[in-house]
Amino acid sequence: MPTGSAQAQVKSVAQYIEQVRALANRADVKAANDYIDRNHESIMREWIAITEINAPSGQEHQRAKYLESLLRKYHLDDIHYDSVGNLVAVRKGTGGGPVIVFDAHMDTVFQPGLQIKATVRDGRIYAPGIGDDTRNIEALLATLRALNEAKIKTKGDLVFVFTVEEETTFRGVKNYVKENKGKIDQYIALDGGYEGFTYAGIGINWYRHHFIGPGGHTRSQTPPYSASLPLARAIERIYQLKVPMRPSSNLNIGMLGGSEVVNAKASDAWFTIDLRSTSNEVIADLEKQIQIILNEEAARVGMKVKTEVISSAPAAVIPGHRESYLVRMAEAVHRVMGFEPPITNAGSNNSSAALLAGISSISTGAGPCDGAHSLAENCEIEPLYKGIKKVMLLEVALAGVE
Numbered sequence: 001m002p003t004g005s006a007q008a009q010v011k012s013v014a015q016y017i018e019q020v021r022a023l024a025n026r027a028d029v030k031a032a033n034d035y036i037d038r039n040h041e042s043i044m045r046e047w048i049a050i051t052e053i054n055a056p057s058g059q060e061h062q063r064a065k066y067l068e069s070l071l072r073k074y075h076l077d078d079i080h081y082d083s084v085g086n087l088v089a090v091r092k093g094t095g096g097g098p099v100i101v102f103d104a105h106m107d108t109v110f111q112p113g114l115q116i117k118a119t120v121r122d123g124r125i126y127a128p129g130i131g132d133d134t135r136n137i138e139a140l141l142a143t144l145r146a147l148n149e150a151k152i153k154t155k156g157d158l159v160f161v162f163t164v165e166e167e168t169t170f171r172g173v174k175n176y177v178k179e180n181k182g183k184i185d186q187y188i189a190l191d192g193g194y195e196g197f198t199y200a201g202i203g204i205n206w207y208r209h210h211f212i213g214p215g216g217h218t219r220s221q222t223p224p225y226s227a228s229l230p231l232a233r234a235i236e237r238i239y240q241l242k243v244p245m246r247p248s249s250n251l252n253i254g255m256l257g258g259s260e261v262v263n264a265k266a267s268d269a270w271f272t273i274d275l276r277s278t279s280n281e282v283i284a285d286l287e288k289q290i291q292i293i294l295n296e297e298a299a300r301v302g303m304k305v306k307t308e309v310i311s312s313a314p315a316a317v318i319p320g321h322r323e324s325y326l327v328r329m330a331e332a333v334h335r336v337m338g339f340e341p342p343i344t345n346a347g348s349n350n351s352s353a354a355l356l357a358g359i360s361s362i363s364t365g366a367g368p369c370d371g372a373h374s375l376a377e378n379c380e381i382e383p384l385y386k387g388i389k390k391v392m393l394l395e396v397a398l399a400g401v402e
Protein backbone atom coordinates (compact mmCIF):
# COMPACT_ATOMS: atom_id res chain seq x y z
CA MET A 1 0.00 0.00 0.00
CA PRO A 2 1.71 3.25 -1.12
CA THR A 3 0.02 5.26 1.65
CA GLY A 4 1.33 2.95 4.35
CA SER A 5 4.93 3.04 3.20
CA ALA A 6 4.86 6.84 2.94
CA GLN A 7 3.39 6.96 6.43
CA ALA A 8 6.55 5.45 7.89
CA GLN A 9 8.70 8.45 6.91
CA VAL A 10 6.29 11.29 7.54
CA LYS A 11 8.12 14.46 8.53
CA SER A 12 6.83 17.47 10.41
CA VAL A 13 4.91 20.25 8.69
CA ALA A 14 7.82 22.60 9.47
CA GLN A 15 10.21 20.31 7.57
CA TYR A 16 7.85 20.17 4.60
CA ILE A 17 7.51 23.95 4.67
CA GLU A 18 11.28 24.23 4.32
CA GLN A 19 11.23 21.75 1.45
CA VAL A 20 8.37 23.52 -0.34
CA ARG A 21 9.94 26.93 0.17
CA ALA A 22 13.11 25.72 -1.55
CA LEU A 23 10.97 24.37 -4.35
CA ALA A 24 9.11 27.66 -4.74
CA ASN A 25 12.44 29.47 -5.02
CA ARG A 26 13.72 27.37 -7.93
CA ALA A 27 14.19 29.33 -11.13
CA ASP A 28 11.98 26.97 -13.14
CA VAL A 29 9.09 27.14 -10.65
CA LYS A 30 9.39 30.93 -10.68
CA ALA A 31 9.34 30.85 -14.46
CA ALA A 32 6.13 28.80 -14.34
CA ASN A 33 4.59 31.36 -11.98
CA ASP A 34 5.66 34.16 -14.31
CA TYR A 35 3.95 32.37 -17.16
CA ILE A 36 0.70 32.39 -15.18
CA ASP A 37 1.12 36.10 -14.42
CA ARG A 38 1.76 36.92 -18.07
CA ASN A 39 -1.38 35.10 -19.16
CA HIS A 40 -4.17 36.39 -16.94
CA GLU A 41 -6.25 37.46 -19.88
CA SER A 42 -6.07 34.21 -21.85
CA ILE A 43 -6.66 32.11 -18.71
CA MET A 44 -9.81 34.11 -17.98
CA ARG A 45 -11.05 33.81 -21.55
CA GLU A 46 -10.54 30.04 -21.58
CA TRP A 47 -12.20 29.70 -18.16
CA ILE A 48 -15.27 31.48 -19.56
CA ALA A 49 -15.26 29.48 -22.79
CA ILE A 50 -15.35 26.18 -20.88
CA THR A 51 -18.07 27.46 -18.55
CA GLU A 52 -20.26 28.46 -21.49
CA ILE A 53 -20.38 24.83 -22.65
CA ASN A 54 -23.04 23.51 -20.30
CA ALA A 55 -22.41 19.92 -19.21
CA PRO A 56 -25.27 18.45 -17.17
CA SER A 57 -24.34 15.22 -15.39
CA GLY A 58 -24.32 12.41 -17.94
CA GLN A 59 -24.06 14.91 -20.81
CA GLU A 60 -20.45 16.02 -20.47
CA HIS A 61 -19.45 14.97 -23.98
CA GLN A 62 -19.31 18.36 -25.69
CA ARG A 63 -17.32 19.95 -22.87
CA ALA A 64 -15.01 16.93 -22.78
CA LYS A 65 -14.34 17.25 -26.53
CA TYR A 66 -13.35 20.86 -26.06
CA LEU A 67 -11.01 20.03 -23.18
CA GLU A 68 -9.54 17.21 -25.23
CA SER A 69 -8.81 19.62 -28.08
CA LEU A 70 -6.88 21.82 -25.64
CA LEU A 71 -5.00 18.94 -24.03
CA ARG A 72 -3.90 17.69 -27.47
CA LYS A 73 -1.66 20.76 -27.74
CA TYR A 74 0.23 20.06 -24.52
CA HIS A 75 2.52 17.19 -25.63
CA LEU A 76 1.12 14.82 -23.04
CA ASP A 77 2.03 11.15 -22.93
CA ASP A 78 -1.47 9.81 -23.05
CA ILE A 79 -4.97 11.24 -23.51
CA HIS A 80 -7.95 8.92 -23.44
CA TYR A 81 -11.52 8.43 -22.28
CA ASP A 82 -12.17 5.62 -19.82
CA SER A 83 -15.16 3.30 -19.91
CA VAL A 84 -17.58 5.81 -18.34
CA GLY A 85 -16.39 8.93 -20.19
CA ASN A 86 -13.84 10.43 -17.80
CA LEU A 87 -11.19 12.30 -19.79
CA VAL A 88 -7.74 11.22 -18.62
CA ALA A 89 -4.47 12.99 -19.48
CA VAL A 90 -1.09 11.71 -18.34
CA ARG A 91 2.07 13.80 -17.97
CA LYS A 92 4.69 11.17 -17.32
CA GLY A 93 7.54 11.76 -14.91
CA THR A 94 11.19 10.96 -15.40
CA GLY A 95 10.73 7.85 -13.28
CA GLY A 96 11.07 6.66 -9.71
CA GLY A 97 8.38 8.99 -8.36
CA PRO A 98 4.81 8.49 -7.19
CA VAL A 99 1.64 8.59 -9.28
CA ILE A 100 -0.37 11.68 -8.34
CA VAL A 101 -3.90 12.14 -9.60
CA PHE A 102 -5.52 15.57 -9.82
CA ASP A 103 -9.17 15.69 -10.75
CA ALA A 104 -11.84 18.26 -11.47
CA HIS A 105 -15.38 17.35 -12.43
CA MET A 106 -16.79 18.34 -15.79
CA ASP A 107 -20.47 18.08 -14.96
CA THR A 108 -22.82 20.83 -13.83
CA VAL A 109 -26.19 20.77 -12.04
CA PHE A 110 -27.91 22.89 -14.70
CA GLN A 111 -30.62 21.69 -17.00
CA PRO A 112 -29.81 20.54 -20.54
CA GLY A 113 -30.20 23.29 -23.08
CA LEU A 114 -29.49 26.14 -20.67
CA GLN A 115 -27.68 28.87 -22.60
CA ILE A 116 -24.83 30.10 -20.45
CA LYS A 117 -23.34 33.53 -21.07
CA ALA A 118 -20.79 34.84 -18.61
CA THR A 119 -20.67 38.48 -17.54
CA VAL A 120 -17.66 40.20 -15.96
CA ARG A 121 -18.46 42.87 -13.40
CA ASP A 122 -16.60 44.39 -10.41
CA GLY A 123 -13.76 41.91 -10.52
CA ARG A 124 -16.06 38.92 -10.68
CA ILE A 125 -17.34 36.57 -13.34
CA TYR A 126 -21.01 35.65 -13.16
CA ALA A 127 -22.12 32.42 -14.84
CA PRO A 128 -23.73 29.19 -13.71
CA GLY A 129 -20.93 26.66 -13.21
CA ILE A 130 -18.11 29.24 -13.32
CA GLY A 131 -16.93 28.00 -9.93
CA ASP A 132 -18.26 24.47 -9.54
CA ASP A 133 -16.18 23.09 -11.01
CA THR A 134 -14.90 25.00 -14.03
CA ARG A 135 -12.50 27.13 -12.03
CA ASN A 136 -10.64 23.97 -11.13
CA ILE A 137 -10.71 22.59 -14.67
CA GLU A 138 -9.11 25.80 -15.84
CA ALA A 139 -6.58 25.65 -13.00
CA LEU A 140 -5.43 22.21 -14.15
CA LEU A 141 -5.12 23.32 -17.78
CA ALA A 142 -3.17 26.44 -16.79
CA THR A 143 -0.74 24.46 -14.63
CA LEU A 144 -0.07 22.09 -17.51
CA ARG A 145 0.84 24.99 -19.79
CA ALA A 146 2.96 26.60 -17.07
CA LEU A 147 4.89 23.39 -16.36
CA ASN A 148 5.55 22.95 -20.08
CA GLU A 149 6.55 26.55 -20.56
CA ALA A 150 9.08 26.34 -17.69
CA LYS A 151 10.26 22.91 -18.91
CA ILE A 152 9.60 21.36 -15.52
CA LYS A 153 9.89 17.58 -15.51
CA THR A 154 8.51 15.88 -12.43
CA LYS A 155 9.83 12.57 -11.13
CA GLY A 156 6.43 11.06 -10.58
CA ASP A 157 3.57 10.89 -13.06
CA LEU A 158 0.89 13.58 -12.96
CA VAL A 159 -2.47 12.23 -14.03
CA PHE A 160 -5.24 14.72 -14.78
CA VAL A 161 -8.73 13.28 -14.64
CA PHE A 162 -11.74 15.29 -15.79
CA THR A 163 -14.59 13.30 -14.30
CA VAL A 164 -18.25 12.78 -15.18
CA GLU A 165 -21.30 12.64 -12.91
CA GLU A 166 -19.83 14.06 -9.69
CA GLU A 167 -23.01 16.00 -8.94
CA THR A 168 -25.25 12.94 -9.05
CA THR A 169 -23.82 9.48 -8.42
CA PHE A 170 -20.04 9.93 -8.36
CA ARG A 171 -20.00 7.36 -11.14
CA GLY A 172 -16.96 8.93 -12.79
CA VAL A 173 -14.65 8.90 -9.81
CA LYS A 174 -15.92 5.56 -8.53
CA ASN A 175 -15.13 3.95 -11.86
CA TYR A 176 -11.74 5.62 -12.14
CA VAL A 177 -10.72 4.53 -8.65
CA LYS A 178 -11.97 0.99 -9.20
CA GLU A 179 -10.05 0.60 -12.46
CA ASN A 180 -6.84 2.17 -11.14
CA LYS A 181 -6.68 1.09 -7.53
CA GLY A 182 -3.16 0.07 -6.57
CA LYS A 183 -1.67 2.40 -9.20
CA ILE A 184 -2.44 5.68 -7.42
CA ASP A 185 -0.26 7.07 -4.62
CA GLN A 186 -2.19 10.26 -3.86
CA TYR A 187 -5.49 11.63 -5.10
CA ILE A 188 -6.28 15.36 -5.14
CA ALA A 189 -9.86 16.29 -5.93
CA LEU A 190 -10.19 19.93 -6.94
CA ASP A 191 -13.71 21.00 -6.07
CA GLY A 192 -14.70 24.11 -4.17
CA GLY A 193 -12.17 25.45 -1.70
CA TYR A 194 -9.39 28.00 -1.94
CA GLU A 195 -7.62 28.74 1.32
CA GLY A 196 -7.99 25.33 2.91
CA PHE A 197 -8.61 21.68 2.19
CA THR A 198 -10.40 18.57 3.45
CA TYR A 199 -8.84 15.23 4.32
CA ALA A 200 -11.97 13.14 4.97
CA GLY A 201 -15.52 12.93 3.70
CA ILE A 202 -18.78 13.27 5.58
CA GLY A 203 -21.19 10.33 5.55
CA ILE A 204 -24.60 11.14 4.07
CA ASN A 205 -27.59 8.84 4.58
CA TRP A 206 -31.12 9.46 3.34
CA TYR A 207 -34.07 7.39 4.54
CA ARG A 208 -37.84 7.37 4.08
CA HIS A 209 -39.64 5.90 7.10
CA HIS A 210 -43.27 4.81 6.78
CA PHE A 211 -45.91 4.04 9.39
CA ILE A 212 -48.37 1.58 7.91
CA GLY A 213 -51.86 1.40 9.46
CA PRO A 214 -55.39 0.38 8.47
CA GLY A 215 -56.50 3.83 7.27
CA GLY A 216 -60.27 4.42 7.09
CA HIS A 217 -62.88 7.20 6.79
CA THR A 218 -62.77 10.18 9.14
CA ARG A 219 -66.01 8.85 10.70
CA SER A 220 -64.76 5.26 11.10
CA GLN A 221 -64.19 4.12 14.68
CA THR A 222 -61.08 5.63 16.32
CA PRO A 223 -58.72 4.06 17.29
CA PRO A 224 -57.29 2.89 15.00
CA TYR A 225 -55.82 6.31 14.33
CA SER A 226 -54.45 7.84 11.20
CA ALA A 227 -50.81 6.81 10.68
CA SER A 228 -50.04 10.51 10.96
CA LEU A 229 -50.20 10.20 14.77
CA PRO A 230 -47.19 7.89 15.31
CA LEU A 231 -45.41 9.93 12.64
CA ALA A 232 -45.89 13.15 14.61
CA ARG A 233 -44.89 11.52 17.88
CA ALA A 234 -41.80 9.95 16.29
CA ILE A 235 -40.63 13.19 14.68
CA GLU A 236 -40.95 15.02 18.00
CA ARG A 237 -38.89 12.33 19.75
CA ILE A 238 -36.26 12.09 17.01
CA TYR A 239 -35.60 15.81 17.32
CA GLN A 240 -34.92 15.25 21.04
CA LEU A 241 -31.98 12.95 20.19
CA LYS A 242 -28.55 14.33 20.90
CA VAL A 243 -26.84 14.98 17.57
CA PRO A 244 -23.20 15.73 18.34
CA MET A 245 -21.42 18.81 17.00
CA ARG A 246 -18.13 16.91 17.41
CA PRO A 247 -17.75 14.79 15.42
CA SER A 248 -19.62 17.09 13.07
CA SER A 249 -23.14 15.64 12.54
CA ASN A 250 -26.54 16.79 11.29
CA LEU A 251 -30.08 15.46 11.24
CA ASN A 252 -32.90 16.93 9.18
CA ILE A 253 -36.50 15.83 8.65
CA GLY A 254 -37.44 17.69 5.50
CA MET A 255 -40.27 15.87 3.73
CA LEU A 256 -43.41 14.19 4.96
CA GLY A 257 -46.66 12.89 3.60
CA GLY A 258 -49.83 11.02 4.59
CA SER A 259 -53.27 10.53 3.18
CA GLU A 260 -53.98 11.98 -0.25
CA VAL A 261 -57.33 13.43 0.91
CA VAL A 262 -58.71 15.35 3.89
CA ASN A 263 -61.44 12.86 4.75
CA ALA A 264 -59.35 9.70 5.15
CA LYS A 265 -57.01 8.48 7.86
CA ALA A 266 -53.50 7.95 6.49
CA SER A 267 -52.78 4.27 5.92
CA ASP A 268 -49.20 5.17 5.00
CA ALA A 269 -47.62 8.20 6.65
CA TRP A 270 -44.00 8.84 5.82
CA PHE A 271 -41.16 11.23 6.44
CA THR A 272 -37.56 11.55 5.33
CA ILE A 273 -34.38 11.82 7.34
CA ASP A 274 -31.12 13.29 6.08
CA LEU A 275 -28.49 12.05 8.52
CA ARG A 276 -24.88 13.17 8.20
CA SER A 277 -21.75 12.69 10.22
CA THR A 278 -18.00 12.55 9.83
CA SER A 279 -18.18 9.48 12.11
CA ASN A 280 -19.74 6.20 11.00
CA GLU A 281 -20.16 5.25 14.69
CA VAL A 282 -22.37 8.31 15.24
CA ILE A 283 -24.46 7.41 12.20
CA ALA A 284 -24.87 3.81 13.35
CA ASP A 285 -25.79 4.91 16.87
CA LEU A 286 -28.40 7.44 15.70
CA GLU A 287 -29.84 4.92 13.24
CA LYS A 288 -30.33 2.49 16.11
CA GLN A 289 -31.99 5.06 18.39
CA ILE A 290 -34.27 6.21 15.57
CA GLN A 291 -35.29 2.62 14.86
CA ILE A 292 -36.22 2.11 18.54
CA ILE A 293 -38.41 5.24 18.50
CA LEU A 294 -40.12 4.18 15.28
CA ASN A 295 -40.82 0.70 16.62
CA GLU A 296 -42.15 2.00 19.95
CA GLU A 297 -44.45 4.55 18.35
CA ALA A 298 -45.73 1.99 15.84
CA ALA A 299 -46.37 -0.55 18.60
CA ARG A 300 -48.23 2.05 20.68
CA VAL A 301 -50.91 2.34 17.97
CA GLY A 302 -50.68 -1.19 16.57
CA MET A 303 -48.98 -0.26 13.30
CA LYS A 304 -45.92 -1.33 11.35
CA VAL A 305 -42.77 0.47 10.29
CA LYS A 306 -41.26 0.24 6.84
CA THR A 307 -37.91 1.90 6.11
CA GLU A 308 -36.52 2.67 2.67
CA VAL A 309 -32.92 3.74 2.28
CA ILE A 310 -32.99 6.40 -0.44
CA SER A 311 -29.22 6.61 -0.57
CA SER A 312 -26.34 5.87 1.68
CA ALA A 313 -22.69 6.92 1.65
CA PRO A 314 -20.47 6.23 4.63
CA ALA A 315 -18.06 8.75 6.11
CA ALA A 316 -14.79 8.45 4.18
CA VAL A 317 -12.16 8.17 6.86
CA ILE A 318 -8.64 6.76 6.92
CA PRO A 319 -7.39 6.37 10.50
CA GLY A 320 -4.45 8.70 11.17
CA HIS A 321 -4.93 10.49 7.86
CA ARG A 322 -4.80 13.94 9.48
CA GLU A 323 -1.12 13.30 10.23
CA SER A 324 -0.31 11.61 6.93
CA TYR A 325 2.36 12.65 4.44
CA LEU A 326 -0.19 14.08 2.00
CA VAL A 327 -2.06 16.17 4.57
CA ARG A 328 1.13 17.60 6.08
CA MET A 329 2.62 18.33 2.68
CA ALA A 330 -0.62 19.98 1.56
CA GLU A 331 -0.59 22.09 4.70
CA ALA A 332 3.01 23.10 3.95
CA VAL A 333 2.11 24.10 0.38
CA HIS A 334 -0.81 26.21 1.60
CA ARG A 335 1.36 27.93 4.21
CA VAL A 336 4.17 28.64 1.76
CA MET A 337 1.53 30.22 -0.50
CA GLY A 338 0.59 32.49 2.39
CA PHE A 339 -2.65 30.79 3.40
CA GLU A 340 -3.74 30.04 6.97
CA PRO A 341 -5.50 26.91 5.82
CA PRO A 342 -8.66 25.58 7.46
CA ILE A 343 -8.12 21.80 7.40
CA THR A 344 -11.42 19.99 7.79
CA ASN A 345 -12.91 16.51 7.59
CA ALA A 346 -16.38 17.06 6.16
CA GLY A 347 -15.71 17.00 2.43
CA SER A 348 -18.42 15.86 0.07
CA ASN A 349 -16.87 15.38 -3.33
CA ASN A 350 -14.77 13.01 -5.45
CA SER A 351 -12.11 12.64 -2.78
CA SER A 352 -14.46 10.51 -0.66
CA ALA A 353 -14.44 7.76 -3.29
CA ALA A 354 -10.64 7.67 -3.23
CA LEU A 355 -10.54 7.61 0.58
CA LEU A 356 -13.11 4.81 0.71
CA ALA A 357 -10.82 2.83 -1.59
CA GLY A 358 -7.99 3.38 0.90
CA ILE A 359 -6.16 5.96 -1.23
CA SER A 360 -4.72 8.97 0.57
CA SER A 361 -6.74 11.91 -0.71
CA ILE A 362 -7.59 15.54 -0.08
CA SER A 363 -9.88 18.04 -1.76
CA THR A 364 -9.15 21.69 -2.31
CA GLY A 365 -9.76 24.33 -4.97
CA ALA A 366 -8.24 27.19 -6.90
CA GLY A 367 -10.43 30.18 -6.13
CA PRO A 368 -13.15 31.74 -3.99
CA CYS A 369 -16.66 31.59 -5.47
CA ASP A 370 -20.25 32.10 -4.33
CA GLY A 371 -23.65 30.70 -5.12
CA ALA A 372 -22.68 27.22 -6.31
CA HIS A 373 -25.59 25.32 -7.92
CA SER A 374 -27.50 28.55 -8.55
CA LEU A 375 -27.92 30.70 -11.64
CA ALA A 376 -26.29 33.56 -9.70
CA GLU A 377 -23.01 31.65 -9.27
CA ASN A 378 -19.94 33.89 -9.43
CA CYS A 379 -16.20 33.90 -8.72
CA GLU A 380 -13.62 36.50 -7.89
CA ILE A 381 -11.18 36.72 -10.78
CA GLU A 382 -7.90 37.87 -9.24
CA PRO A 383 -7.44 35.12 -6.59
CA LEU A 384 -7.68 32.39 -9.22
CA TYR A 385 -4.17 33.16 -10.42
CA LYS A 386 -2.79 32.59 -6.95
CA GLY A 387 -4.95 29.46 -6.69
CA ILE A 388 -3.44 28.15 -9.92
CA LYS A 389 0.04 28.70 -8.53
CA LYS A 390 -0.96 26.81 -5.41
CA VAL A 391 -2.22 23.86 -7.44
CA MET A 392 1.01 23.86 -9.46
CA LEU A 393 3.15 23.96 -6.33
CA LEU A 394 1.14 21.04 -4.98
CA GLU A 395 1.73 19.13 -8.22
CA VAL A 396 5.46 19.73 -8.14
CA ALA A 397 5.80 19.10 -4.39
CA LEU A 398 3.95 15.78 -4.53
CA ALA A 399 5.38 14.45 -7.79
CA GLY A 400 8.89 15.69 -6.97
CA VAL A 401 11.44 17.30 -9.29
CA GLU A 402 15.05 16.45 -10.11
Ligand SMILES: [Zn+2]
Binds near residue numbers: 105133166192
Ligand atom coordinates in the same frame (compact mmCIF):
# COMPACT_ATOMS: atom_id res chain seq x y z
ZN1 LIG B 1 -18.46 20.42 -7.46
